[in-house]
Amino acid sequence: MAKKAKRKLAEDEKFETFVFPDFDERKFLTHEYEQSIATAISVGLAILLAGLSWAIDQTIGPNSPYLEVPWVVGIAGVVAGPYLIRTLRPLASDYTKGDWAWLILTTFMGWLGLWFLFADLFH
Numbered sequence: 745m746a747k748k749a750k751r752k753l754a755e756d757e758k759f760e761t762f763v764f765p766d767f768d769e770r771k772f773l774t775h776e777y778e779q780s781i782a783t784a785i786s787v788g789l790a791i792l793l794a795g796l797s798w799a800i801d802q803t804i805g806p807n808s809p810y811l812e813v814p815w816v817v818g819i820a821g822v823v824a825g826p827y828l829i830r831t832l833r834p835l836a837s838d839y840t841k842g843d844w845a846w847l848i849l850t851t852f853m854g855w856l857g858l859w860f861l862f863a864d865l866f867h
Contacts, residue, residue: 778835779843785829786847790854793821797855798862818855825851 797814804810826844830836839847 782829786850790851793818793855794858797859822852
């Protein structure tokens with residue numbers, strides 16, 4: 745049976761206790777405020793795109809050869825959303841990848857869901 749290695753006293757002195765870093769409340773609140781504004785822009789863009797897609801869909805009719813036009817308009821609007829947010833919000837450079845993923849997903853799912861809802865309600 746192998747013996748346990750004895751720890752030296754010097755090894756125990758190397759480890760310091762963990763100290764939490766100072767919480768920057770102002771930075772946190774600024775980031776949350778920016779995220780709230782960006783989410784509102786994203787939802788507004790989704791509503792605009794859904795209305796536009798629905799209007800195009802109603803205009804071209806069901807037998808038109810241009811049935812993909814509302815899809816192209818919607819996808820183009822979802823892709824343009826981050827550029828719009830970067831233009832309107834100067835602190836958008838502080839957003840993380842997760843923040844951008846949330847905004848893009850909100851715009852896409854909002855556009856698609858509202859477009860289908862408008863098509864079902866107003867047809």
